[in-house]
Each structure stands twice: as structure tokens, then as C-alpha cells.
Amino acid sequence: xxxxxxxxxxxxxxxxxxxxxxxxxxxxxxxxxxxxxxxxxxxxxxxxxxxxxxxxxxxxxxxxxxxxxxxxxxxxxxxxxxxxxxxxxxxxxxxxxxxxxxxxxxxxxxxxxxxxxxxxxxxxxxxxxxxxxxxxxxxxxxxxxxxxxxxxxxxxxxxxxxxxxxxxxxxxxxxxxxxxxxxxxxxxxxxxxxxxxxxxxxxxxxxxxxxxxxxxxxxxxxxxxxxxx
Ligand SMILES: *Cc1c(COP(=O)(O)O)cnc(C)c1O
Numbered sequence: 481x482x483x484x485x486x487x488x489x490x491x492x493x494x495x496x497x498x499x500x501x502x503x504x505x506x507x508x509x510x511x512x513x514x515x516x517x518x519x520x521x522x523x524x525x526x527x528x529x530x531x532x533x534x535x536x537x538x539x540x541x542x543x544x545x546x547x548x549x550x551x552x553x554x555x556x557x558x559x560x561x562x563x564x565x566x567x568x569x570x571x572x573x574x575x576x577x578x579x580x581x582x583x584x585x586x587x588x589x590x591x592x593x594x595x596x597x598x599x600x601x602x603x604x605x606x607x608x609x610x611x612x613x614x615x616x617x618x619x620x621x622x623x624x625x626x627x628x629x630x631x632x633x634x635x636x637x638x639x640x641x642x643x644x645x646x647x648x649x650x651x652x653x654x655x656x657x658x659x660x661x662x663x664x665x666x667x668x669x670x671x672x673x674x675x676x677x678x679x680x681x682x683x684x685x686x687x688x689x690x691x692x693x694x695x696x697x698x699x700x701x702x703x704x705x706x707x708x709x
Pocket of ligand 1: 685
């Protein structure tokens with residue numbers, strides 16, 4: 481086995497082990513969390529390595545790169561996790577299994593108009609209120625929620641957020657707790673019509689905390705590629 485593959489294999493195993501441990505701590509079943517490998521900075525060989533190791537969920541933050549990579553590796557599933565402009569909505573639709581980053585009613589409307597069938601999406605929430613972050617402010621999401629979930633061409637599957645950058649994973653915990661509680665509020669408001677099963681939260685530095693707080697999708701990049709250059 482090449483040293484690239486050995487390093488990837490070790491990193492993937494370490495991430496899987498820590499995911500299982502976080503599930504154990506939280507009393508959750510290990511199958512309730514899915515790892516999405518974020519490949520935005522990964523060259524071709526790293527992606528091929530991860531695919532050969534059996535990973536099948538990948539995330540990209542730029543629509544154009546996602547479209548290219550999905551065409552190259554259609555055997556795995558591609559998640560869009562970064563900002564989407566309305567004029568790119570149509571071209572990205574057929575390439576992605578889930579759009580995590582719907583951050584405005586107008587974008588949701590565009591996706592709904594363009595869709596054939598129902599496109600699964602997550603609403604990105606700017607929990608921390610940092611100006612540099614994309615996502616619906618909480619109040620705005622609450623105020624557009626009924627219109628958004630009434631659009632015929634989309635299926636809102638849950639929420640996504642990014643915690644502020646910090647060296648301390650515990651700093652992210654209140655943000656993740658907040659997202660889960662907001663999901664519970666929205667679920668109650670839908671009175672059984674919307675299950676909102678997905679919470680996309682947690683990155684390399686804080687995914688274990690995110691799992692303890694209920695993440696079902698974690699988006700991990702740099703941790704998988706440690707030791708590679
Ligand atoms: C880059 C990125 C990630 C992964 O970040 P790492 O710290 O490398 O794990 C997760 N989510 C989004 C939206 C990203 O852009």
C-alpha cells in the first residue's frame with residue numbers, strides 16, 4: 481500500500497473511531513451519524529484514495545468544483561456545503577444529493593422553480609450572528625418558514641450551521657445546542673408534517689461535540705488529510 485493510502489486509511493479509521501466514541505458518550509447508535517468528506521482543498525489522488533477506502537459521501541463548497549467532481553466520480557454522492565448563487569441553481573441540481581447551504585427564501589424559490597420533483601435541502605442558519613457568516617439569522621428563518629416549507633419543489637430535511645472558528649471545541653457547543661433546539665421548535669410548529677431529520681454540524685475541530693449535540697451529518701476536511709501535502 482502506498483504511503484498516501486496508508487495515511488488516509490489511518491486518518492479515516494481515527495475519525496470513525498472518534499465518531500463511534502462520541503456516539504457512545506451521547507447514547508446514540510453509531511449508524512445515526514454520517515461522515516461527509518470535505519474535499520475542497522484535496523487533489524485528485526486524495527479523493528481517489530478515499531473512494532478506494534470505501535467513503536461514498538463527499539462535500540464541496542464551490543458549485544463549479546462540485547459539478548466537475550461529480551462528473552468525474554459519479555459513483556459517490558456529492559453534497560453542496562457552500563454558498564449557492566441563484567444563477568447557478570439549475571446547473572448544480574442534478575449533481576448534488578443534498579444542498580446544505582440554502583440561506584435565503586429567494587434561493588429556495590429559485591430551486592423550487594427549477595426542480596423536477598422535490599429537491600432535498602437544508603437551511604443554513606447563522607446562529608452566532610457573525611456578519612462574515614452566511615445563513616439565515618434565526619428570526620428571519622422563523623418569519624419565512626411557512627412560505628419556505630410550502631414551496632412545491634423543495635423538501636426541507638433539516639438545518640445546517642457553522643460554529644465560529646476556535647481552538648476550543650467546547651466553544652462550539654452552545655451553537656450546536658441552539659441549532660438542535662431551533663430544529664425542535666420548527667418541528668413542533670409543523671405538527672408532524674415535517675420530520676426535519678438532519679442536523680449538519682461539526683467540522684474537523686468540533687465534530688465530536690456536534691455529535692454529542694445531535695449532529696446527523698458531520699463535514700470533515702482537514703482531519704482526514706493530516707500528514708499529507
Ligand atoms: C471547509 C468546510 C468544512 C470542513 O472544514 P475542516 O475544518 O477542514 O474539517 C466544513 N463545512 C464547510 C461549510 C466548509 O466550507
